[in-house]
Amino acid sequence: MTKRNWGFLLGGLLVALLLAGVVSNYASSHPDGLDSSLLTGCTVNADGEITGGSCPAQRAEDHELADSPLADYGIRGMDNRFLSTGLSGVLGVLLTFALGGGLFWLARRRGPAGTDPAGTGTDPAGRDTGPAGHDAGQGAARAGSAG
């Protein structure tokens, strides 16, 4: 990681934190495409609860962790909705970065081929790793039999 890469990383994180921490409060609160499709055929009250009819969502159940402190993108017990949504977004961004970045860091390829000390951007292993049909198929079969 060069200085420039750190700069990009911190800049990107800042943008993500602003989006999740502030802009998220201006997001549409209407049900999303999946939810609205699943409610087609049912009548719904102002709280989004199904009141009648027949639709794919009518047997929906509560989430296993509906009582978790950050459930529904808010902080449990925090009355200020703006702060609650924003803070949960900030925590989510940091958590996702820590979990994802940490796992990717642990899984990364080490050794001479992976070093790019000059940070020139010329990936020594830059090659097409597209999911070529037969290749991916064989891989899936391997992974499947191993699992």
Place this chain on the structure above:
Amino acid sequence: MEILAMHISNGIINGPVAAVFAAFALAVLTLCVLRGRRDLDDRLAPMAGLVAAFIFAVQMLNFPILTAGVSGHLLGGALAALLVGPWVGALCVAVVLVVQALVFGDGGVAMLGLNVTNMAILGTAAAYLLIALLLRVLPRTPAGLAVTAFVSALVSVVVASQGFVLQYWLGGTTDLGNNLTGLAGTMAGVHLLIGIGEGLITATTVLTVAKVRPDLVYALRALEPVAPATRVPVAGSAR
């Protein structure tokens, strides 16, 4: 019913089908780790973490679509595939879905395999196949990259939505009385509109990164145009 839920909730698809897709998702994600390790070096690993964090943030930003009372949000498969490649990209989206299910109560934990299959696997795979095709035939200009990002993102959202329709056909908990085509049509129509938003967000983000740091866009590194002689560098190189 949770109005804030964005992904498949518990009880929508029956347990056995959810379990089958959980096994399928686990197998494919394992493959992604094995193949993705070739791409993951000291530089890509933190960038992939950033891509996951960015997708989490933008998924919170539900935008209104033309249909009254319905919103859409980014899925992120095309964006991840463009920036960090298909294998690591699928893992990025999966990390987001795991965090959302385990911490934010969004998308049933028992339904995680279904959600991962649709958004992380199907969405990213469809996007990357199109990216690989379009980047080879379109000119290497900002416009070419924008069209690639927009089209691959739009199609990936519709493909992901049809993944759900397949799952509902296999294990939906409510008998739709042979009206599966109705569900397929509703899902495709609404996700076509959401796909426009996904395409705009993906194109804007990737063009911005390509302008600042073209070397950080995986698809531009990995995919050579068909005729290298006509290659034009995308945007002004930062170097």
